[in-house]
Each structure stands twice: as C-alpha cells, then as structure tokens.
Amino acid sequence: MDFGLSGKTALVLGASRGLGAACARELALEGVTVYAAARNTAAIAGWAADLPAGQVVPVALDLSDPAQVAAVSAEMAQTGIDILIANCGGPKAGPATGQSTAAWQAAWEAMALPVMAIADALLPGMCARGFGRIITIGSSGIVSPIPGLALSNGIRGALAGWSKTLAGEVAAQGVTVNMVLPGRIGTDRVAELDAGRAAKTGQSVEEVAAASRATIPAGRYGDPAEFAAVAAFLASARASYVTGSMIRVDGGMLRNL
Template sequence: MDYGFSGRKALVLGASRGLGAASARLLAEEGAQVFAASRKGALPDWAGGLDVIPVAVDLTDPAAVAAIGAQMAAEGIDILVNNCGGPAAGPAAGQGTAGWQAAFAAMATPVFALTDAVLPGMVARGWGRIITIGSSGVIAPIPNLALSNGVRGAVAGWSKTLAAEVAAKGVTVNMVLPGRIATDRVRELDQGKAGKSGQTLEQVEAESRAAIPAGRYGKPEEFAAVVAFLASAQASYVTGSMIRADGGLLRNL
C-alpha cells in the first residue's frame, strides 16, 4: 500500500528508542522525510539510506521546545507523532503537587506546545496528521502508574477536543494506545515489579503474557504500523479516535 508519504515531512518525538524509534523508522522507510527528535539528537543507527534528520531537544525545557517548535513550523511539518516518556511508577495517594506538576510538564505541556507550533501550517495547507502515543491506562488505569494514568488521561481529553476543532480543515488528530509492547520502557516496568514482588523477571513476564489474548508482547514494528496508517492519506476519515494496539488485552467496550 502506498501511504502517500512522498513529499511529506514528519516530526517524531522520542525517536531514539522504543515506540518512537519504530514509528520514525517506518515513516522514513515509506518515503517521508523524518525529523527524529531525541534528547541527544543523534542519528539513529537504522537511518542509513533514509531521509532522516536528527533533532536535539529536551522536552522538559520549555525554551528548547519553543525553539524546536519554531524550527519545525518553518519546515512545514505534515505529520506530528507526539511521544513522551512515562514517569516513575507509584500510587495516586501521596504523590504531592510537585510530582503531578513535573509529570504534566514532561508529558503534556510539550505535546500541546509543539502541536500548536505546527498546526497553523497544516491548516493552511489543508492537510495534516497529529498522532499522540498514549497508554492503555487511558482506558483502564494501570495499577501503580498513577502519574501516567492521570496525565495521559488529560492528553486524551485534549486530543479529542482538538480533533473536533480541525476536522473540517483537513487535519486529523488521533491517539494510539499501546498495551504490552516489547520495549525498554516495558522491560524496566517489569523489572521494577519483579523487584517489589519478589518474583523473577521471567515470572512477571509470564503473568503478563497470560493476560493477553494474543499470548505475547507486541513488537514495536506492529505498533508502528498503526501509527503509519493513521498518518497516511488513506486514514483521512479517521479522527478523534483512540486505537488500541494491545493484542486484545483490554476487554472494555
């Protein structure tokens, strides 16, 4: 399938590893020029022969985010993949104001700011794709991930609201909600659970697999395929949606 990425420019946040890297790679392989944003701004090792431009940005630094936003607006970004790392695990009780403010500043504020920076250009051209990587915790809160559940829930509300505002202007706004995808982040969470529960990492992973109807963790490239579809010309009538890529993990209607 021709996704229609030829001549399109994409900005992918958190493109150095995990879901961001997989998404950036597939967009580039399918013909988009990809600005791969990460803290270090290094060219990914998979980028050989592809039109990939590394971008250095610390998403926790508002000044850096504003500068990159201005640069990307000037570039004329057509596809924005919002992807911010998750906060530390922990319960809802006792987090304190500082913890919530830090999580919001790291996971929500840069998403809002960069979207606002590139959106006017999308509207002016009559074409744009805004895709935000969320979490299954938006649908069914994940135990001991209170900060992530709360902040990503706020981002979901923003995404749905924005989708309605720009739907008639050729811009779609969607979220992709990963379940248990085999990334470094998920492995770190599994290791943390193992350390607290006295189980081995293998036991924790086995328990997780048993709860997934597909019987396994997802592959980053499987997740990236959903992102690529939502970024495609073919997905022009899909907006305001939250697409689950979780192997059937969530049973919610």
Template sequence: MDLGLSGKRALVLSSSRGLGLASAKALAAEGAEVFMTARSGDKLDAAVAEIVAAGGRAHAFAANLTKDADRIFAEAERTMGGVDILIANTGGPPARMAAEVPDEDWMPQFEAMVLPVFRLARLCLPGMRARGFGRIVTIASSGVIQPIPNLAMSNALRASILGYSKTLAAEVAKDGITVNLVLPGRIRTDRTAELDAANAKRLGKSAEEIEAAAVSAIPAGRYGKVEEFGDVVAFLASERASYITGSKIAVDGGAVRSV
C-alpha cells in the same frame, strides 16, 4: 496499498528508541521525510543513520523536549520546509501507586509528558491549516482506557491528553486535519522491561514471572513488536486515514477488555 506519505514531512518526538523510533522507521519506509528528536545525540544519530541506510530521509536534532519545544518546531520547519505530521511521543513517569505520589511530583511530569504535546500541536496547526492537510498522532497508553496498576501518574496525565485530543479533533476536522491517539499495550521495548523490573521489585518476584503473568492476560499470548505498532502510526498519519479522527486505537493484543 499506497499510503500517500511520499513527500510528507513528519516531526517525530522522542524517537531515538522504542515506539518513537519504530514510528519514524515506518513513516520513512512509506516515503515520508522524518525529523527526529531526543535528548541523547549519539542514539539519535545512530537511529537516523539506520533510516538513511535503508533509503529513507531523516534528520536528527538533539534537544530537551520539556525546555526546547519551540526550538524543535523551528528547526523542523527550517530543515524540512514545514510539518505535515506530528507524532507526539513523550517519556513515561516513574512507576508509582496513586497514594504514594507527593504533590510536588505532578507538575514536573505534566511539563515533561503533556505540555509539549499541547504546545507542538498548537505550533503545527497554522501550517497544516494553510495546506489543508495535517496529522497529529499521539502515542499514549492503554492505561487511559483501563488504568494500569502501579502507573498512577501515567494513567492520570495521559488521560488529559485524551481529553485535549478529542476536543481538538472536532475543532480542526474541517481543515483536513485529523487528531488521534495510539495506545500501546505490552510492546517489547526498553520501557516495558523497566516497568516489569519495577513491578518485580515491588512484588518480590522475578522479571520473568512478571512477564509470564502479563502474557497470560493478553489474548494474543505474547508481547507486541515495535514494528507492529509503527505500522499503525504510519497508517493513521496517512492520506488513507483521512476519515479517522478523534479516535483512540489500542495496539495491545486484545489486553484491554472494555468494549
């Protein structure tokens, strides 16, 4: 299937590793030009080099998403001539129980995880509207459907992105713009390993025991691959997904049990 991504221009946030990198690779493999951002310049350069070596078009721009959202957008526009696709990926907060989060920890995490998504969506919309095509795909978490223990901050803050995205989707659908969320479950990434280690420490178990328990609750019987996740993002960003908007798509091996 031709996804119709050839010649499209994608801004992919936090894309030096993990789900962001997998999304950038999938988009580039389908012919999109990708503008990749992260704080780590070395990791980002290596990621871009990998995509270019595979025949894709990619650019690196090291920046702090919390402070530099306007600069990131301006540089993406200057480099590619426009942004047709926004893949909004932001880092996750520390693992915490709900009753343990002090008041002063909420705002910095909101400014790091949530506000850049809102700001960059707003910046991208005028160009998308003018061209009659746009895709805003946010990488969130299955925790917005089924809250994940010990991830109170992520569950709460990512849920605000869900509400925003659903509202925005209805406002811009007539302009040829779709707005969707992709909700990863247990995908094998550095972040997942960090969370397993945090839960192991909290519960006095080994990381291997934590992973085994997690796998036992996943109908697919395994952690997901980043490539499987990236392919879903690429589809939602494509012309073929033009009638999917305001949706949340779980990529979790069936772990979320709600209907």
C-alpha cells in the same frame, strides 16, 4: 497499499528508542522526511544508519526544557511539518496516594505541555496546506487505569481529552487528530516496568513477563514495528476520515468495550 506519504515531512518526539524510534523508522520507509527529536541523538543516528542519507534528521530536544521546546517548535513550523507523532516517556511508577504537587507538576510539564505547545505551533501550517496528522502515543491506562502508574494514567488521560477536543476543531481543515494506545509492546520501557515489578515482588523478570503474557489473548508482547504500522496508517492519506479516535494496539489485552 500506497499510504500516499512520499514527500511528506514528520516530526517524531521521543525518537531515540522504543515506540518513537519504531514510528520514525516506519514513516521514513514510506518516503517521509523525518525529523527525529530526542535528547539522545546518537541513538537516532544508530537506528537510521541503513536509511538513505537525509531521510532522517536528528533533532536535539529535551521535552522538559521549555526553551528548547519553544525553539524547536518555531524551527519546525518554518520547516512545514505534515505529521506530528507526539511521544513522550512515562513518569516514575507510583500510587495516586501521597503524590506530591511537585511530582504532578513535573509530569504535566514534561508530558503534556510540550505536546500541546508543539502541536499548536505546527497547526497553522497544516491547516493552510489542507493536510495534517497529529498522532499522540498514549497508553492502555487511559481506557483502564493501570495500578501503580497514577502519574501516567492522569497525564495521559488529560492528553486524551485535549486530543479529542482538538480533533473537532480542525477536522474541516484536513487535519486529523488521533491517539494510539499501546498495550504490552516489547520496548525498553516495558522491560523496565517488568524489572521494577520483579524487584518489588521477589519474582524473576521472566516470571513477571510470563504472568503478563498470560493476560494477553495473543499470548505475547507486541513488536514495536506492529505498533508503528498502525501509526503510519493513521498518518496516511488513506486515513483521512479517521479522527478523534483512540486505536488500541494491545493484542486484545483490554477487555473493555
């Protein structure tokens, strides 16, 4: 299938590793010029080394720094971005009980506000060109809150409400707004969560991972490339009538309708 993406431009947040890197690479393989943003730009250069020169442009960005977010937003608005992959790292694990106001505020400022600000800066250009894709990487915790990940559940849930509202506002201008919800994808973040659970329970990491795999009908963790393929489709011209949706990529893990 021709995704019709050759010649388009994308900004991918959190592109140094994991799902962000996988999405950035998939778009680059489709002929998109990708501005890959992260604090660790050396890691971006590493995974992009086999791609044509200039296909992937590393952009230094710390999403927790408002000044950097504002500067990159302005630069990318001038560049003319067609596709935004809004990806941010998850906050520390922990219960809802006893979370400090400072912890909630830090998670909000690092995960939600930067995504909203960057999208707002890019939207006028997308609307003027009559083509735009805003794809936010969420979590299965939006649909079925994950015990022990209260900060992530709360902030990503807020992003889901923002995404759905925005989708209705810009659909007539040719801009689609969707979320992709990963289940247990084999990334460093999931490995870190498994290791944390192993430390708390006294199990081995493999025992924790095996128990997790047993809850997934597909019987395995997903490959980041499988997730990225769904994001690339949503970015494509073929997905022009898909907006305001949350697409699960979880091997059937969630039983919710």
